[in-house]
Amino acid sequence: MTHQTPLAGTRAVVTGASRGVGEAIARALAGGGARVALVARGKEALDRIAGSLGRYGVSVPCDLSDAGAVAAVLEAIPQRLDGVPTLLVNCAGVFPFAPMHELTDTQLSDAIAANLVAPFRFIRGMLPAMRAAGTGHIVTIGSVADRTVFAENGAYAATKFGARAMHEVLRVETRGSGVRATLVSPGPTDTALWDLLNPDSRSDLPNRDQMLRADDVARAVLFAVTQPASVNIDELRLSRS
Numbered sequence: 001m002t003h004q005t006p007l008a009g010t011r012a013v014v015t016g017a018s019r020g021v022g023e024a025i026a027r028a029l030a031g032g033g034a035r036v037a038l039v040a041r042g043k044e045a046l047d048r049i050a051g052s053l054g055r056y057g058v059s060v061p062c063d064l065s066d067a068g069a070v071a072a073v074l075e076a077i078p079q080r081l082d083g084v085p086t087l088l089v090n091c092a093g094v095f096p097f098a099p100m101h102e103l104t105d106t107q108l109s110d111a112i113a114a115n116l117v118a119p120f121r122f123i124r125g126m127l128p129a130m131r132a133a134g135t136g137h138i139v140t141i142g143s144v145a146d147r148t149v150f151a152e153n154g155a156y157a158a159t160k161f162g163a164r165a166m167h168e169v170l171r172v173e174t175r176g177s178g179v180r181a182t183l184v185s186p187g188p189t190d191t192a193l194w195d196l197l198n199p200d201s202r203s204d205l206p207n208r209d210q211m212l213r214a215d216d217v218a219r220a221v222l223f224a225v226t227q228p229a230s231v232n233i234d235e236l237r238l239s240r241s
């Protein structure tokens with residue numbers, strides 16, 4: 001790669017890295033010189049993306065809803081990266097969209113598992129080593145829906161509000177430890193998550209050409225994690241200008 005390398009020597013983990021915002025973040029971090037473990041369920045996509053990143057990308061397939069699989073991946077990642085990672089970006093998530101009276105138990109439980117439990121497990125698994133080293137950065141990808149309520153967002157908003165609360169607790173608990181925590185909360189972003197909803201056909205949703213792009217979110221993450229060690233970006237909220 002011929003990019004500037006402000007993250008040279010950094011080892012990073014990005015969940016949800018097989019597509020959309022997660023893929024864009026993984027590419028941005030690798031472009032900044034980090035060696036990145038790309039974590040998601042889709043092995044074929046991960047292998048393709050990691051291959052395109054050369055020595056900067058490592059494919060780590062994992063079912064994030066499986067506690068045993070997550071534990072195994074967390075144990076394996078330092079060997080796969082040839083070192084202990086000090087940067088975690090929790091990006092994996094699901095976006096159930098239904099009125100409260102139509103929301104199913106499965107949709108709610110899947111949202112809790114992906115948007116809350118999986119990020120918690122990665123934080124819990126990686127934070128002790130960061131604390132011991134006195135350095136590290138944990139980035140949570142939030143949403144406009146972690147502060148603003150929208151119709152048909154019962155499961156999504158509940159879990160994103162929860163993820164923001166978890167980030168804020170993490171900020172309190174890591175203050176002064178050398179470990180930083182950042183919440184990046186974008187507005188609607190044009191990714192495959194919208195495909196089933198076809199927002200261009202609905203008056204209650206923004207058209208896709210009015211949305212942010214995945215690369216916009218990735219640049220915000222790269223900005224946050226390349227600040228001097230004495231600077232913490234507590235929260236970034238992104239909207240389409």
